[in-house]
Amino acid sequence: xxxxxxxxxxxxxxxxxxxxxxxxxxxxxxxxxxxxxxxxxxxxxxxxxxxxxxxxxxxxxxxxxxxxxxxxxxxxxxxxxxxxxxxxxxxxxxxxxxxxxxxxxxxxxxxxxxxxxxxxxxxxxxxxxxxxxxxxxxxxxxxxxxxxxxxxxxxxxxxxxxxxxxxxxxxxxxxxxxxxxxx
Amino acid sequence: xxxxxxxxxxxxxxxxxxxxxxxxxxxxxxxxxxxxxxxxxxxxxxxxxxxxxxxxxxxxxxxxxxxxxxxxxxxxxxxxxxxxxxxxxxxxxxxxxxxxxxxxxxxxxxxxxxxxxxxxxxxxxxxxxxxxxxxxxxxxxxxxxxxxxxxxxxxxxxxxxxxxxxxxxxxxxxxxxxxxxxx
Numbered sequence: 061x062x063x064x065x066x067x068x069x070x071x072x073x074x075x076x077x078x079x080x081x082x083x084x085x086x087x088x089x090x091x092x093x094x095x096x097x098x099x100x101x102x103x104x105x106x107x108x109x110x111x112x113x114x115x116x117x118x119x120x121x122x123x124x125x126x127x128x129x130x131x132x133x134x135x136x137x138x139x140x141x142x143x144x145x146x147x148x149x150x151x152x153x154x155x156x157x158x159x160x161x162x163x164x165x166x167x168x169x170x171x172x173x174x175x176x177x178x179x180x181x182x183x184x185x186x187x188x189x190x191x192x193x194x195x196x197x198x199x200x201x202x203x204x205x206x207x208x209x210x211x212x213x214x215x216x217x218x219x220x221x222x223x224x225x226x227x228x229x230x231x232x233x234x235x236x237x238x239x240x241x242x243x
Numbered sequence: 244x245x246x247x248x249x250x251x252x253x254x255x256x257x258x259x260x261x262x263x264x265x266x267x268x269x270x271x272x273x274x275x276x277x278x279x280x281x282x283x284x285x286x287x288x289x290x291x292x293x294x295x296x297x298x299x300x301x302x303x304x305x306x307x308x309x310x311x312x313x314x315x316x317x318x319x320x321x322x323x324x325x326x327x328x329x330x331x332x333x334x335x336x337x338x339x340x341x342x343x344x345x346x347x348x349x350x351x352x353x354x355x356x357x358x359x360x361x362x363x364x365x366x367x368x369x370x371x372x373x374x375x376x377x378x379x380x381x382x383x384x385x386x387x388x389x390x391x392x393x394x395x396x397x398x399x400x401x402x403x404x405x406x407x408x409x410x411x412x413x414x415x416x417x418x419x420x421x422x423x424x425x426x
Contacts, residue, residue: 126381129370161424168420172413175355176362183363184370187312191371192382198309199375201384230355233416237351240423241344 079158093228100221101137109211136181175229182222262341283404284320292394319364365405
């Protein structure tokens with residue numbers, strides 16, 4: 061694995077081509093991550109199900125805003141999606157100027173922070189959605205998914221995009237680190 | 244900000260000193276992260292509270308294993324802690340050989356994965372502990388912390404170490420990336 065450390069100057073054109081490839085892959089992964097976080101936020105944000113007779117005295121309408129963890133999920137996915145859109149110009153700049161150093165460092169640190177944010181959001185939402193599906197006998201929390209069938213399906217589905225974005229952000233950090241190491 | 248890109252060869256001794264400083268800081272942060280994840284896992288894992296008459300027919304004993312999210316918290320913090328201990332020799336090697344490239348790349352990708360793991364664990368546990376404290380009126384989940392006072396305090400407290408480790412791992416990724424960029 062250490063063979064790449066010798067003769068770096070003689071392989072400059074090849075290295076540059078690979079760096080450009082890495083930068084293009086970075087851009088593609090970023091676009092996919094934008095789509096998946098945006099889809100997650102929209103899918104969760106637009107979920108609602110009205111149950112006319114859930115309790116005898118109120119009309120029950122289930123929305124994401126009823127559960128704080130799902131609200132956090134929508135907000136966090138929107139933030140990550142906005143950040144990823146803002147990072148696209150920088151990613152395009154890296155294709156043109158593949159030796160950039162400080163801008164890649166900036167991307168790595170923000171990508172890591174956004175990785176933490178999107179992971180926190182998807183895992184808090186997962187904990188709550190899991191509870192909605194299964195309930196918890198010891199804590200006496202009942203599963204609410206028998207009543208709220210389509211609500212539970214939509215919320216479960218919208219987790220997928222967020223977990224996808226998590227994996228993509230780990231890959232993006234790896235790509236940026238590889239680009240830094242290749243210089 | 245781009246001024247560092249010129250005259251890199253002439254500043255080699257200074258750069259090496261800074262790189263060594265970065266590597267030492269990396270080691271210190273790793274040790275702190277080991278302690279905080281280990282403390283979190285132990286604090287959560289040893290929590291239990293017995294309520295003799297919570298319900299009239301069973302003796303209620305609250306443990307972390309009653310809630311899947313808290314079990315995940317203990318497991319994930321143990322894994323991250325074990326990984327961080329295993330990464331210490333590599334971190335020490337970086338102090339001696341500050342120009343290392345591939346081993347830093349390996350550390351960055353594993354640090355990013357462990358960041359995702361510890362964030363997922365702490366945020367899922369936070370969602371459940373928050374629910375235990377506040378309950379949720381819409382889903383008809385009652386707050387269980389009135390009865391389980393010391394259980395709730397211990398579990399809330401053990402979240403701190405995990406969130407600390409999250410911040411430390413973001414800093415570790417930044418330090419590794421900086422070391423790669425400085426080479």
